[in-house]
Amino acid sequence: MSIDSSVENPNLIQRLTRDYSLLVLALVAVFIAVFIIGAATAPNFLTILNIKTILRDAAIVGIMAIGLTFVTLSGNFFLLSMKETAALSIIAFATSMSAGYGFEISFLFTMIIAMIAGAIQGLLIGLGGNPIVVTLGAAGLFFGIGSWWSDNLVVSFRRPHGAEWLGSGSFLGLPNITIAFIIIAVLAEFVLRRTSFGRQVYLVGANRATGRATGHENLPMAIKVCIIASVCSAFVAIAFSAQVSSAHVNYFSSSFGSSGDMTIMVIATVMVGGNSIMGGYGSSLRSSLGAVFISTCDNMMVLHGYNSGPRVLAVGLMIVFSIMVFALVQRGSRSVE
């Protein structure tokens, strides 16, 4: 009886703790407020050049994040080997380019290597290996192969090469990598929403048992999504290599970019975008927006003159915040493993 009365007449705190949407709205409002204040006070924030820079930074992390979104949506958590797959791919691409093969052949060669890398991980995950542990091992393996292949040296190729249009070209005033990011984002959204493969990704992620009962096992799904993630990683690696005309396995390690580790940045993007890390809920659009959001915040903090410490801290806080909101909102709405 006491339960009934508390349902009928909840006081404010009870209502708040039961219905978290208010909390979410409040925190989103805080974010928007911080954003507007930052935009108004940061020098040179609202210039065309700066917005281009933001989109460019977002593209590099964002393309990888879109690839990882497929893995996350299919309920296989995340891959800890994104950065290492990119490192292996960048070495493959630069070695092939410096050996004198053209852009097309190098591109295909790199993609095939990335696909093999993805397929191996997907196979092990699909057979029942824990995604985290498998990709942790695979990360060590790929990084080792990349270093061994390049002798831990910088591989460079000469400037007039066939990949320049991808690295430093631009179209309609936007850098080509940003255009590629937009195209990939639209394509991924289309695949996830409108094709049967996309719906299967959601099904397997939302409910493994139902997926199995309807004939969608995790094994082929894991292989497919891991290949997609690896190919996205390889694409970023190729674009990066095309821009700087060289490659080294450490390009994507902790010194890369501003905020810590590339793999963790990609995972952060997927989480901050608002995808459920347990699978089945989210979209690639969210990841793209997450990438733009993180890179905007990062850019703003750089313009305000913050060092890397506060910036890494900010991204960390965003991840933890996203996890907590998700856990609180979803509590009780689905069975916890």
Place this chain on the structure above:
Amino acid sequence: MYKKAKTWISNNPDLSFAILLSICVYAYFAFTNDLFATHRTGYAIMERFAVLGLVGLALTLCIIAGEIDLSIGSNAALSAVITVRFTDSLGAPTALIIALVIATMIGAIQGYFIAYLRVRAIVLTVGTLMLLRGVSLFAAEEKTVMLTDFRVPDFISTKMLWYFSPASLLVVSMFIIVGLFMSYTRYGREIYAIGGARKEAIAAGISLKRPMIIVFAISGLCAGLGGAIIGLRSGTAQALGLQYVLLAGTVAAFIGGVSIMGGKGGVIGAAIGTLSVNFLNTGLVFNVTPAFMVQLYLGILLIIVIMFQTGSRVFDENQRRKQILADADNLARQLSKRRKFLKAPP
């Protein structure tokens, strides 16, 4: 004697595999390199054991509880930065205690939130991994912090009893205490229970919070101690360092016989697993192998161990399914026989 050994091996297949592997690795390097089987190398291995052993122990405990702590490297780096930074002004013991308390508190808070929010640890710890990197960048002011007084590094790597130093003796005693805690106290058994059979454990009245907080607090303490030892020994600490310990620690834990499903493995396994990894590491360094190759070998080793575990689990499941089918078949046959017998005219 022989029979006893045989039953022990059949009772502890994972542990005997780990022992066999470590002996094989040791023997291989001892035969290929003259310098390997000396007590100087033994001392070097024990010095490595002091750090990697702690990480391996922390990850073993987490995996026993059915979770993985990804933030272990960040926690260790934070602790190293704090210890090195405050040693000059406050003295080493105070700095060490501050760092250890902070690391343990971080672990306990993580454990509390994992149990309270009911999220998987990998989800939360990937966030705290980034968060703690930011905190340690703050604490180090984005520089490499350094000691000015090198008496402390000299003290903690003094050679004692041929093989040991104060640091490794501390770690060995830590292993013994945690081992006793895990096997002989109720709290330790609860950790095994929530790892091996979480739903059953909760149904039996074990709260998820207490074992989760304990396990992550111990994990934080181990990570913090490991980071502090590495920082004090080298006299320097970097906020973005110590990323590699996660892979090495995971390999050590899995060689030591933990299962990703939780509830299996133990402290002795963690020690032996770490020793195998250390033999491999040190031996490769002795044979002038570049550092990235070590990572390659560790990656391959981890994938092989995972393949074996997954394979054996799938095999077991198939066997069990077959067994159930066969049992059902048998039962049906017996029933039909009996029915015939009953229906048969007298």
